[in-house]
């Protein structure tokens with residue numbers, strides 16, 4: 001019953017689609033325009049042709065630093081042989097079909113001159129400059145799956161924590177503000193401890209800030225973990241069920257104690273560890289040390305002991321569950337960016353993924369070096385051939 005309700009709610013979510021994308025002085029592109037319809041998008045071409053750069057441009061239509069977390073300066077087109085920020089203006093403009101009709105969204109950097117260091121990117125909605133980029137969350141959600149994420153379960157906790165925080169941020173952009181405030185107080189406390197001045201009032205103030213923000217961050221992570229589990233645990237066709245557990249000192253305490261009790265406990269913990277933290281730097285524990293544990297449900301084993309292909313299938317299932325969860329939460333589908341989507345997936349899984357995308361009705365942007373690997377999507381997608389710095393629509 002629950003499943004039937006969810007399926008119908010997801011199928012009622014509207015498709016958000018880019019119907020025109022224009023890049024100016026962006027990465028390897030001088031000027032490039034793509035006209036397309038709301039179906040999925042296939043970008044094929046040789047290595048280094050400029051496929052991922054297009055996905056990155058689309059990722060900037062949502063709030064945040066985009067899928068490569070690049071600085072605004074790195075996004076400007078550099079001339080061959082030049083490794084520094086050219087100081088050039090760059091822009092990404094798009095017409096996006098939203099539930100409220102087409103909206104023109106633009107983002108970029110204005111000319112800074114060679115010595116310019118202006119980092120903040122400007123956002124324009126319907127030609128009007130917005131006060132910040134958070135307004136983008138009113139129009140577009142973006143979810144990505146990148147080749148670098150193939151090692152998510154094998155590498156250290158930092159990447160998994162970032163992945164988890166990105167999931168939370170997708171539902172609640174103010175998560176970034178919470179996390180930044182926590183990290184700011186953590187750095188200030190570390191600086192103060194380093195000076196050796198044991199200014200109790202000042203330290204207590206910073207620890208108070210850390211405690212309240214830590215509880216908010218951990219609670220948001222647990223909430224999103226629980227919401228995603230409902231959709232991820234059963235899997236999707238050949239994409240196995242996943243169980244996500246945000247873990248860490250604060251996350252664990254929240255299982256046993258109330259939020260206020262956890263704040264008190266963490267404040268006491270920080271005060272107790274001042275001497276150690278003064279010696280080692282940073283803070284011994286907190287939400288900056290948390291991790292995300294993922295289990296492969298059918299095999300009942302941790303993700304990291306699964307094969308490369310199994311891990312990719314697990315991660316793909318998690319991305320599909322996240323897409324569904326966003327559709328249920330927002331009533332609209334996110335743009336999906338699937339870079340080198342075929343890598344590590346066998347033919348059946350690749351086909352199943354294309355089917356899932358078409359069933360969801362999401363505009364998925366997919367890249368690959370070989371057009372033939374997308375044959376199953378023929379007549380169901382916008383196909384573009386990408387050659388060094390130029391993109392041509394083929395069907």
Ligand SMILES: Nc1ncnc2c1ncn2[C@@H]1O[C@H](COP(=O)(O)OP(=O)(O)OP(=O)(O)O)[C@@H](O)[C@H]1O
Nearest residue numbers: 027028046047048049050051052053074076077078
């Ligand atoms: N700021 C920039 N200015 C000019 N060129 C850039 C800039 N940033 C990246 N490039 C270049 O853009 C080119 C295309 O990169 P991109 O990552 O889009 O390739 P790709 O088609 O995804 O290749 P692959 O199949 O290997 O993943 C690369 O040669 C890269 O060096």
Ligand SMILES: [Mg+2]
Nearest residue numbers: 051052053339
């Ligand atoms: Mg690429």
